[in-house]
Every structure is written in C-alpha cells, then in structure tokens.
Amino acid sequence: MKSPETIGNKLKSIFSTKEISLSEEALPTQLTVYPSTIGQVCELVKLARKNQITLFPLGGGTHLFSYGKKFLDVSVSLKRIPSDLDHSPADLVATVPAGMTFSSVQEQLSKNGQMISLDPPHTNSSTIGGIIATNSFGPRRYRYGTARDCVLETTLINSKGLAVKSGAKTVKNVSGYDLNKLYIGSLGTLGILKDITFKLFPIPEKRVTLAADFKNPDKAVKLTADLRKIPLDIESTCITNGVWNPSGGTNWTYFISLAGGEKAITPQIDRLFSIIKTSPALNCTTLSSAESNRFWKVVNQTYPKDGNNAKITVIKKYLKSFFNSIFPHLTQGYSLKIFPDSGIVYIHCPEDDDASEFIKNVIGTIRTLGGYLEFELLPRESTFERWPILPSSLPWMKKIKMALDPEGIFAPGTFVGGI
C-alpha cells in the first residue's frame, strides 16, 4: 500500500484539492475523492490501473462492513456529480445517476405517483449506486422482490476506465448477457456504477399495517404459511424483536402491510384479522398512519453500529427448524429481524464470548439445514470470516473477477472468498 502523500500527488493530476480528502475512520481507504464529472472517474480508473492504486466505490457509507483497518487506497464517491433523473412516467421507467440519494429520487418520482419498488434502510443517505452494489432491500421484498427484479439497465465504469452498458431502457430485453445481475450485490468489485435504469411501480393508493405480537418466533413464522393460502394484497412483512421492535418488550411482533386501492384494502383488513386470530398471536392491532410510519422506520431504518450483525439465509421451509434450534440460546440483548417469506433473518448480538458461542451454533445450524451467513458487522477482534459458508461456484466467481478486473483495482479482498 502506498503512502497517502504519494497517492495524493498522483490524484492531483485529475482532482482539485477540494475534491480530495482523508478518508473517514470507518472506511478501509486512506483517501476519498469526490469527482465532479464522470470523466474524472474514468481518468481515475485509468490512473489506478497504471499505478496499481486500489479503489473503493463508495455510496452513502450506510452499509459499511467493520473493516477495522486501512488496506485500500482511495474511496470514490459520486455524490457531488451534478445529476438529473431521467424519468419517463408514461413508460414507468427512470434512469438514475448512481450518486443520487434514494429519498431524493423517490421524492421526484412520487410527483407522478410512481416509485422504485425497493425500500432499503437509510433512505435519506443511501445512494442508488450503493443500494444496487449491496443489493439492499426491505420488507417490500414480499411483493416486489429485490434489485434483480427491477433493474433494467446499468452503465458501469469498467477496469479500463470506459463506460459500459448492459440491458436496455425497456421492461423486456434479452440482448446480450445480463451483466446487470453480476453488478447487483457485487460490492463494487467489478467496477463503479455510473447510472441505473429501473422499472417503476405506481404508488399504492392506500397502505394499512397490522401488528401482531407472538411469544416466540417459530409461532410467528408459522403464520406466514397461512398468509400464503389466503388472497390478500400484502406488500410487506417482517417479524422483529429487540432493537428492531418498536413496541419494545420481549415479544416478537409480526408486521404486515396491505397495499392497493382503498376500496379493495378495507375488506381485506378484516380477513387478515381473522387469520391472525386463529394463530397463537397474543394480540393484533391496526396501526394508524402515523404509528405505521414510526413503526416501519424502526423496523427498517435501525442499523446497529457495533457488535455482531449477521444476515442469514436459509431454505424457507427450514425457518421453523432454525428457530427451534437457536431459540433456547437467545438471551437478552440479542435482536432479530425476519423476512419470513424469503427465509432471511438478521441477527444482532453484542460483543462478548457468549455471543461468539451463540454464533458458532448458528453457523452450525445453517450448515446442517442448508443456507448462508454474511456478517455485516464484526467486532474488531473477532476471528469469524465475513462469509463463513462459501458457495461451491466460488472458483467461477474468482475467474469472473479476474476477467473483468485483471489488475485487481476495484475493492480487492472485500468480497466473498477474498475476491
């Protein structure tokens, strides 16, 4: 790794001093650049390639792993690049510059009653590029899926410093390889996203959220199977406790949001109530609009800043077995957020020996049931690998990285299996 002075001197051929700064502590780089044009980004990549400088594409910095050390050279933020949304309301399509914040994009789209279907955490500061690079999602995944279901086209600055396009601005397209899929969730290891085109959706006329408390998570998960059988316009679901539970206490709260036309939704509330009534729920409440906003904010926008934070994916039908296995070991201070229809669970636990033992058990359970775990945060002294369970196709992924970034300039060592 080169000294910040050496790199800084090289960067001055492209950037003014106002565009270069020392990186914040949480970043794995020494310096951060804030280009004013895409041309500067392209030149930066060429410079990096020529001088073996490593780059870390930076979004809003809201979803950073706890790297704990500086092992890369320069973070690249596109936030300052002047950018306009290219929105075609009649086509329900918009092309969005990567550096725009999610909330500003949604605000503009909402003027035409449209939205990007994703609802990731930290909408005020997350950038569109960051959301796509981390494949970030929220409870609306239930209805709309994830980024892979709504991204139509991307433009990426590749390892040669050239803008390359994949996909098209149409809702259907099968021309060429769908490289968008590779870039989504790649954590910036294949290039720097310049802009992304989304398939949009109309904002539902009405949203209603119901909250039901349960004594333990496996009983709540069981309700998911019942919900599938009944025709309901469900938009979001999430089961939470601990820091993610706005009600506090020790219960597990199942949040379910219905969305659609007002006339259609109202009778569905009763239908949903009656299903919950037959489950082992302790209670059920229809939230007011203000309560609903406040509750979803806690559920979706809370992001612990220390300790262990892990995303777990298991085969859906084994969620109940998963909870049966880990429930006896859960202690106070541990928090869970469950997306029951996707088999995804977030666990946060503090930094102590008991937590390490608990996590070992969790990893063992996942290995038995089939699934994966990714740490989004780890204590500095932790010995866990960020991805303790690796996919069998990892060798092919490494070859892809080698093919698209042969010099290893884009965030090397920050992805699955050391990619």
Add this chain to the structure above:
Amino acid sequence: MKKTFSLIEQLQQLLGKDRVISNPDELIVFECDALTLHKNIPEGVVLPESTEEVSAITKLCSEHKTPFLARASGTGLSGGATPAKGGVIIQLSRMNQILEIDYEDEIAVVQPGVINLHLTEAVSSRNYHFAPDPSSEKACTIGGNVAENAGGPHTLKYGVTTNHVLGMKTVSPTGEIVEIGGRCEDSPGYDLTGLFTGSEGTLGIITEVTVKLTRNPESIKTLLVVFNSVEDASISVSNIIAEGIIPAAMELIDQLAISAVEQHLNVGYPTDATAVLLIEIDGVATSLDKEMKRIQQICLSNRAMIAQIARTDKEREDLWRGRKETVGALGKITPAYYTNDGVVPRSKLPEILADTIRIGNKYGLRIGNICHAGDGNIHPLILYNPDDKNEVENAIKVSEEIIKKCIELGGSITGEHGVGTEKSEYLGMMFSEEDQEQMKKIRDVFNPDYLLNPDKIFPTQSKRNKINLKKTKKLKGWL
C-alpha cells in the same frame, strides 16, 4: 495398426448406438430451430439421460475440438439451437423429469427437457403455476426458457423467466459439473443464476433447474376490446400503462392475425375488427372491479367499439387459445412466415406499429401483428414465399428495418426470443464495442475455446462491416 476412433464412434461407445444419430437423412431434422431462415446440418446428435452423460459428452467434444450445443424442443425463434458451425447437438429431450415439487418452499426442481406447460399442469391441483408462459408453452422446455430468458403474455405482471429461477446445475464445456444459486432466495457472491439465464446456451449446459412456483390468483377478469384502428388500440395500451395500471397481460392482435385465427380456430374474435386487445387483470377479487372499469373507460375514450369481459371460463379460455395459437393460424394462410421480436418503450407502441405497417407495405409483404403490448414487445409476423428469392430477401429487409426503428425509438433488438444467429449482426446497434467486449470476457471465462454454441449472440467477423457499430468514443462527450 492402431485405429483412432472418431468422435461419433466414441459417443456411440459412451451412449450406445441407439442414442447417437449420425445418419444424414435423420440429421436434417436438426438443421435449424423455429427460425427456418438459418440452417446447418450437424455431424451428430446425442441423446443423454443424465448430467453425468452430458459431462462425458462435452469432455469428448472438447477433446476433439468439435463444436457442440444443447437443444431441447427447438421452438426457439432466433437460431439459438441451430448448429451454426456443425458439430454435435446434445439433445436434452430425454431429460424430461420433474425431479421434485416442494409446496412448502414453493419451488420445483426440473430437468431441462420438461415441457413448460407440463410443470403448470403438475402443480395446478394445488393452486400453483409456473409463471413464464411463452405462446409455445405446450412444446417449449424449461431448459430452453432459461437459456433464452423466455417471456410470454403474463410476464407483464409476473416477470420473465429470470425472475422465477433460483438455481441450476450446469455442465461446463470441459465437463465440469457446476451448481449455481440454489434453493435459498439469496446466496453469496456474484449472481451466476441471473447471468446464465438468457445466455443462450453459450456459458454452459443446464441439466437441472430450480424454479419458483407462483400461487394462482383468487380472481381473473379477461377483457376483449375491439377497435377500428391499430393506432387507437396501441394508444389505449400506452394510456393504461401511463395511468399506473399494470394488468397481468395486455395483448394486441391485428386484423390479419384475427382473420387467420377465426378462419382456423373460431374462438370468437370479431372478424370485422382492425385490432383487438386482450387485457387480463388478476388478484384479490375485491381489487379488480375498479381497475377493470377504468381500463374499459380508457379504451372507450380511445374509440373502442366493444369492451366485453369474458363471462365464463370457457370464453376466457377461447380468447387465450386464439392468442396463443395465432402464430400457428397465420402459418396456415402462408407458405412461410418470419417472426420478428422487437421492443420499444411502452409509450412508443403507436409509433412502432404504424411504422411496421408502413415498412411491410414498402416491400409489398403482408404482416400479421401480435404484440405483448403492455411490455412494448412487438411480434410482427412477416409472411413470405420461401421459394421466391426476392420475397425471402425482402422479409429479411423488413425485419431489419423494424428492428432499426425499435432502436431509434429507444428500444431493444430482442425482447424474449434472444439474439442467436438471427440478430448477432444487430448487437452493435445497441452495444458499443467496449460493451460487447465486457460480455465476451464473461463468455471466455466459461467457454474459452468457444466450442459451446459458437457464432451466437456476437457479430461474426465476416458480416461485421455491414452493421454500424456504436463507437466508444461517445465517452469523449462526457470528459
């Protein structure tokens, strides 16, 4: 004296003579897929029954440096399963088992040769279906659907094949068996499942697929809307989408196609109509009435003559039978047809349909238009006589002009049929050389010797000069 066995002999040793076709008369069947304009006879066709056999076949072909490709029903319309450079066709139709259906997980694991509709039929009693529904669903296979990222009428609401695939087992050109994705909704690393879907059989041979099953909607309403002009019908489609209404399906059929359907199927389309829209909405019963009423209003405000909701399941089935068999019906009124597949932004539908008619008239060829109108995905069927060289050339010119027009309007060269051999020379209309280079690097990772399904997707050197490639120097404008 030592005798070196030929590839065909070695394949016969591997599979037995009854599972290797090498008789030239029998090979003719495999000279093309449903794109009959491009033909080439393979040297042999093999019929494996397991992933391991596919692996052994690809190893042998690679050792012999012989091109090979996977094929199933051969219903593809872009030459994806045409042996462009000869070689061996790995015919997957015997790998046609549904290996597992798991309702709790809402998934099925299938072999590539399973017919699309057979999966829906297998799960329909439990109120599920497989959402991608190409018009060829009775014949096309799920392996082919994945390779081409197939669509269909209901992809307007439910998405295309890639939105319904969780994982797959594939065989690399050198015989390595690779499992990608899986049964979990998210798996770490690059999304190879998304990459392989739609890669047209150029990255590996799919031998197992894990797909999502979709719950049937509680209620379905199907509307037949009759228009006096294609323009009014297409404006209605654009207006419906612009209003934020996303039906489950929204199909447009023009007069020529209507008359062919009625002549041969008699499903109840009005033969005096210039165009009809088939619009379907589905979901929770209480949600549908208001939406359907608004759709009817929009159509009537655009001079629709009739906007009639199907009253019975039989009526609905007939309307869909007509739509799904339109291509076959048109085939009965012409010696040959060329199915085009272009896409435009949905608001440009009126413009592209007007241009399609104009282009057909210019070359004196009849065109039957059917469209997945809600997606902006057009399928003009260009009718021609294959024995008339002039008509063949004109059919190709008509198709090319339509595709160029789609690109001018901000669209794509293919919405769901794939690039194949048909449109490989058009790829440069959409993608710069550097864009293509990025894709080729991925191809070279999985298919470095380019023996697996060669001469597909990317322009071949010989024809390259004909196409106006976008130049990467466009970037200069940004610097």
